[in-house]
Amino acid sequence: MPNGSEVGDTLPGCAAVMRLLGGSPAGTAAYMTSWLLVEQPGPWTADALERVCDEVFPAQRMDALRAAGLRPLLIRRPGRHRREPGAPRTVYLASGLPGGRWLERLEIADLAELAALDLEAVTRGRGGHGTPVAGPLFLACTHGTKDMCCAVLGRPVAAALGENHPGRAWEVSHVGGDRWAGNLLVVPDGYLHGQLSPDEAALVAKSALAGQVQLDQLRGRTSAPTAYAQYAEIAVRRRAGLRGLDEAIAVGESRPDPVDENLRLVSVRTPEGVYEVAVRRGPAVDGAASRCSARIAPAGYSVLSVHLLATV
Structure with a gap:
């Protein structure tokens, strides 16, 4: 019977496991x-x-x-x-x-x-x-x-x-x-x-x-100061097709619900105006073991809404 080390050596690396799980790198910088x-x-x-x-x-x-x-x-x-x-x-x-x-x-x-x-x-x-x-x-x-x-x-x-x-x-x-x-x-x-x-x-x-x-x-x-800000900026860039270095910059972040600690409203400044993005961090999805770490599980960030609050 193989020992624990031998079993670990046969597992894929953490990067391969993350790809297999469909994890998104958005908001992880x-x-x-x-x-x-x-x-x-x-x-x-x-x-x-x-x-x-x-x-x-x-x-x-x-x-x-x-x-x-x-x-x-x-x-x-x-x-x-x-x-x-x-x-x-x-x-x-x-x-x-x-x-x-x-x-x-x-x-x-x-x-x-x-x-x-x-x-x-x-x-x-x-x-x-x-x-x-x-x-x-x-x-x-x-x-x-x-x-x-x-x-x-x-x-x-x-x-x-x-x-x-x-x-x-x-x-x-x-x-x-x-x-x-x-x-x-x-x-x-x-x-x-x-x-x-x-x-x-x-x-x-x-x-x-x-x-x-x-x-x-x-x-x-x-x-960007938080994962929520990074995630919101990427969401706005994708929605509005913005690719300039400073065309989507998070300028504010708030927690609208004192009970829900995983919800944030992020204000993102763009050439069009300011967007408000609701971002939620949910529970991690089911993970899997890897050679590098005991278990890999992608975070469950999602965008609930994107609204253009004011135009320039």
């Missing part, structure tokens, strides 16, 4: 308003990012920066990962706040140089730290030691984008949501996409280069 992207060639351990941050920043400072919306991430070029002794590291700083996005690049010889960066200013949306770069960057999560699905599904995405968009495409450390692999983060646009094949990632890149958002497999705008 991790909260990020700004980024510190540090080149780290070579293999990544599961705690590679934490090791880099601990080497440079006091834990209390990094915790405060994360709470303010800064997301530190490691990046490496697609393909074979080799460390070149003495080679400078590329660092990107970026802000994804609507109406104020920017991307800057600098080179450092040693990780200790990161400590001098004014990351508090970055979280407030203030640039001026490096050389301005015309974005976007395409960051495909390939952090396999965090979850194997990210490597299996993310590396083909990174390889394809690296071939078609050299210099713009990078592999990135864990962005959250292994079950939505392949995950692709566009910076500084601030949109996270999931369940992508290389061909689907190519469409995301094509849209981003045109200053637009690809709606298929969109997890959400990372600077």
